Amino acid sequence: MTTTSEAVMGFEDETAELIQRLVRGPKHLDVVSLVGMPGIGKTTLAKRLYTHNDIIDRFDVCSWCTISQVYNKRKTLLELLGNLVPPNDNTRSNNELAVELRRHLLRKKYFIVIDDLWSAEVWDDLKSCFPDDYSCSRIILTTRQDKVASYTEVFSAPHHVRLFTGEESWCLLQKKVFGEESCAPQLEKIGVKIAQSCGGLPLAIILVAGVLAKLNKEEIRWEEVANGLSSCAAGDTQMYMDIIELSFRFLPSQLKRCFLYFGGFCEDELLVRKLIQLWVAEEYAVGNELKSAEDEAKGYVMELIDNNLVMVVQRSFFGEVRAIRMHDLLRQMIQVPVTNTVAFRCIISFILKEDQIPYALVARQVSVSILLLVLVTGRAKGQPRFRLSASTRITRALLRCLVDEPQGDQRCIWLPGLRLSTST
Numbered sequence: 001m002t003t004t005s006e007a008v009m010g011f012e013d014e015t016a017e018l019i020q021r022l023v024r025g026p027k028h029l030d031v032v033s034l035v036g037m038p039g040i041g042k043t044t045l046a047k048r049l050y051t052h053n054d055i056i057d058r059f060d061v062c063s064w065c066t067i068s069q070v071y072n073k074r075k076t077l078l079e080l081l082g083n084l085v086p087p088n089d090n091t092r093s094n095n096e097l098a099v100e101l102r103r104h105l106l107r108k109k110y111f112i113v114i115d116d117l118w119s120a121e122v123w124d125d126l127k128s129c130f131p132d133d134y135s136c137s138r139i140i141l142t143t144r145q146d147k148v149a150s151y152t153e154v155f156s157a158p159h160h161v162r163l164f165t166g167e168e169s170w171c172l173l174q175k176k177v178f179g180e181e182s183c184a185p186q187l188e189k190i191g192v193k194i195a196q197s198c199g200g201l202p203l204a205i206i207l208v209a210g211v212l213a214k215l216n217k218e219e220i221r222w223e224e225v226a227n228g229l230s231s232c233a234a235g236d237t238q239m240y241m242d243i244i245e246l247s248f249r250f251l252p253s254q255l256k257r258c259f260l261y262f263g264g265f266c267e268d269e270l271l272v273r274k275l276i277q278l279w280v281a282e283e284y285a286v287g288n289e290l291k292s293a294e295d296e297a298k299g300y301v302m303e304l305i306d307n308n309l310v311m312v313v314q315r316s317f318f319g320e321v322r323a324i325r326m327h328d329l330l331r332q333m334i335q336v337p338v339t340n341t342v343a344f345r346c347i348i349s350f351i352l353k354e355d356q357i358p359y360a361l362v363a364r365q366v367s368v369s370i371l372l373l374v375l376v377t378g379r380a381k382g383q384p385r386f387r388l389s390a391s392t393r394i395t396r397a398l399l400r401c402l403v404d405e406p407q408g409d410q411r412c413i414w415l416p417g418l419r420l421s422t423s424t
Contacts, residue, residue: 011045018045018159019054022111022138026155029132033141033149036161038329039203042142045161046113049140059111059138061104066115066269066313068328071122077101077129080112101129109135116328117143120151163200170195172202176209176308190222197229198243203327207247210308214250244330251307258284258300259309262326269313269323272301 021032034042049055050064063083065076077097078090084104092100112130117123123141130139143149149158164172173195174183183191194212198204208225215221228246251259258279262270276297279285285297301321304310309330314323 011041011048014045014159014161015048015052018049019052021156021159022049022140023054023058025136025138027134027136028155029130029137029139030155031139031141031152032156033143033152033158034161035143035146035149035158037201038144039201039327040161040163041202042144042161043115044202046115046140046142050111050113055111058109060108062111062113064113064115067118067122068116069118071118071125073125076126080129098129102131105129105137106131107133107135108137110137111140112138113140113142115142117141117148117152118145120148123148123152164202164205165200166192166196169198169200169205172205173198173209173212176206177212184217186219187217187222190219190226194222194226194229197226201243203329204243206308207243210306211247211250214307247307247309254284255300255303255307258304262310262331269325271323272298272321275301275324 018032034045036042050062056062061084063080065079067076074094074097077094081088081097081101081104084101110130114126130137141149141152146158170192173191177183177191194208195205198208208229211225212222215225225246228249229243248256248259261279261284276285276294279297279300280293285293285300287293287296291299301310301324305312305321305324310324310326312321312323313325314321316322
């Protein structure tokens, strides 16, 4: 896990309680699951524990891995080993890596975080790597699924992460908007109202803070944001989706396109270098006399980070951002399958007028039913043949939806730089 200088706020009481459970528990290996809805702060709480001095001082070794929906055993093993030993030969098999991981943990008091566990089968595949030699070792799991938490339970019951209180919500919003400065008195009342409208979900608070930080610190502008949140019913999923949409709506047009671009990736982490290459190749970022296309693309990445829409997961020794990821809740919004004619009309509307983007319907990765309108081939050898009659703008935008991920028995072909003539 790459830590940053950003302060982790909230969870003081839960941190203290969990620290006691972790350092005072049984001599056997114990597993403590942090359970809660997306965006509630499971990873943040795990990070607070992982970097806490009471943990660092009491355990011999610590390591962290992130699983996510797409489980990659090799990546997981290398990530866990990478925090324990210097980089080594990566040509070894998964079994060899698993044996080495277990060997490095034997007869040590270890602390492991397994972030974003989605299935019991993944746990079954990994648990043999973690020896129980009565050394008071501990494993923290984060999951949104109660059944996974119950399945992995050993001695300690799962810990359900709570929502933020109104006071915690306001403190977090202030920190994200003003940093070390104080909120202006005329904004405090409306600011508290906005914080409470986020329903106690830390991710929602952070997203709204990203909007407020870009606006002029004027009461009338903050009222606009508050009015956009006031219609949300507290506590339901739609409320949080509306908050994400609000954050999206305030983005500049070019950043909206860059944000939606993440819908085409299944990876949990994305290398910034790879993303910049794609944005330059597809003319999402265009240079000029003063700035290269690469620098323009880097600027877009930093703006998405500043708006709290993507998170930094890896930095270089000199602090340069190497890898980023999008929260599952945000990625879920831009990967909603489009399978009906109403949705298709919305996509065409977006293409013809990019500023009016139907947020929950437009994605770079859309369903096969839409992709069939462009190009779908089977797995047989040979080049595909097709004919497409559409405007150049529609053609190019739809082709950007194509990804090289298998979908059922069909495969969509990624064709960078393809140019088609139009016909009427």
